[in-house]
Amino acid sequence: MTDPMTDTPPAATPSPRGTGSGFGLGKAALAAAALIAASAVGYKVYSDQKPAPVAPTAPLNAQGQPASVDEVITALEARLRDNPDDAEGWRMLGWSYFETQRFAESATAMRRAIQLAPGNSEYHSMLGEALVMASKDEAISQDARAAFAKAVEIDPKDARARYFLAAAKDIDGKHAEAIEDWFALLAETPADAPYAKDIRDVIRNVGKERGIEVEKRLASAKFAPPTAGFRTDGAEAATAGIPGPTRDQMAAAAALPQGQQDMMIKQMVDGLAERLKREPGDTDGWIMLLRSRMQLGETGKAEAALRDAMAALKNKAADQRRVREAASALGVPGA
Numbered sequence: 357m358t359d360p361m362t363d364t365p366p367a368a369t370p371s372p373r374g375t376g377s378g379f380g381l382g383k384a385a386l387a388a389a390a391l392i393a394a395s396a397v398g399y400k401v402y403s404d405q406k407p408a409p410v411a412p413t414a415p416l417n418a419q420g421q422p423a424s425v426d427e428v429i430t431a432l433e434a435r436l437r438d439n440p441d442d443a444e445g446w447r448m449l450g451w452s453y454f455e456t457q458r459f460a461e462s463a464t465a466m467r468r469a470i471q472l473a474p475g476n477s478e479y480h481s482m483l484g485e486a487l488v489m490a491s492k493d494e495a496i497s498q499d500a501r502a503a504f505a506k507a508v509e510i511d512p513k514d515a516r517a518r519y520f521l522a523a524a525k526d527i528d529g530k531h532a533e534a535i536e537d538w539f540a541l542l543a544e545t546p547a548d549a550p551y552a553k554d555i556r557d558v559i560r561n562v563g564k565e566r567g568i569e570v571e572k573r574l575a576s577a578k579f580a581p582p583t584a585g586f587r588t589d590g591a592e593a594a595t596a597g598i599p600g601p602t603r604d605q606m607a608a609a610a611a612l613p614q615g616q617q618d619m620m621i622k623q624m625v626d627g628l629a630e631r632l633k634r635e636p637g638d639t640d641g642w643i644m645l646l647r648s649r650m651q652l653g654e655t656g657k658a659e660a661a662l663r664d665a666m667a668a669l670k671n672k673a674a675d676q677r678r679v680r681e682a683a684s685a686l687g688v689p690g691a
Contacts, residue, residue, distance in 0.1 A: 425455050443472035443479075444666035444676075450482060459490035475671030477511035480504070484520060496524040511673060515541060519555070531566040535559055539573065547579035625652065629661065636668035639675040643682040650686045659689040 432449040436442060450465035466483035473479060484503035488496055501524055507517035522537035542555045556574055563570030625648040632641050642665035649658035662683050669675045683691030 425452055428452050429456070441472055442663070442667065443469045443476070443670045444663065446472065447479060447482070450486065454482075454486055454489070457489075459486050462486040463490055473670035475510060476673045476676070477507045477514050477517075478673040478676070480510065481507035481514050481517040481520075485516060488520065495527060496520060513544065515545070515551075526562055531562060532568060535562060535568060535570060538562075539577065542577055542579070544580050546581065549579075552579060622652065625649065632664075632668070636664075637672075637675075639665075639669065639672075639678055642668070642679050646679070646683055646686055646688055650688060655689055658683075658686070662688050662690060 429449065429452045432445060432452060436445050436449065439445065446465050446469035450462045450469060453462035453465055463483055463486035466479055466486055469479045470483060480503045484500045484507065487500035487503060491497055501521065504517035504520050507514045508521065518537065518541050522534045525537065526534035538555055538559045542559065545552050545555060559570050560574060625645070628641060628645050628648065632638060632645060635641065642661065645661050646658050649661055665679045666676055669679065680691060
């Protein structure tokens, strides 16, 4: 599955519905905000300016081939029938529906995710985007605005929500305020973020449409450092930076026969899993567990640990993001 967005930048155009002088972004223009959506939620890291898949890696189907979006949806629906309280499963289903342009169903799935994890900003901004795309007109509905506002309340740096809230101001005729909000977002946008150009373009187009001078400011505007606020250190943490066994533990293991070494390592990993049941908020611990399970070849247990981590961190979008990135780097099934 790939990024559902197009390469078309947002453009300031009159409403095709002929609503007088009111500014209508239009669905194609609003959809460009999803470039921010895909990046801000941090499902995957973008590199070389090419968007990578932003949903969990597709599992293999019965033929050993990567599953299609429809096959993923079928599997997720079955999974959620068995475990309807899986907030991350609903998030994944909502993304998959969005990918297939089933926006109303995406919104329904995200509402369920929010019921289970109301403190996750990502879920609220994903709901808002789905509501925008499901709407038959070009306005941003009150429900969508409320979802974006809640996302920003939880995480003031949620780029997707901030973009759409600025778009709502522009639709309401508050053009200068919208441009200011987009400039503020631009200042926090990493230079290598795939949506960086789109923010500049929407500022330029709205400024031109409304007779607001923006070119001088755009010429001097600076981006945030590359990747800052765009991705986490999850991928790096998957391979380094998280303490493993102590020196004494390693020395003790080295003194044992190979079979006993393996047993000792397995006991340590199982002990970590047990500790995480008592301390589920330890994000580094979850990444260490994923890494250990994969190193032991326990891919099924790694996949289960990823689900457990997502459930434990369901109200911590940034921590979920780190774990997802780590799991993807490690090749955990379902990451």
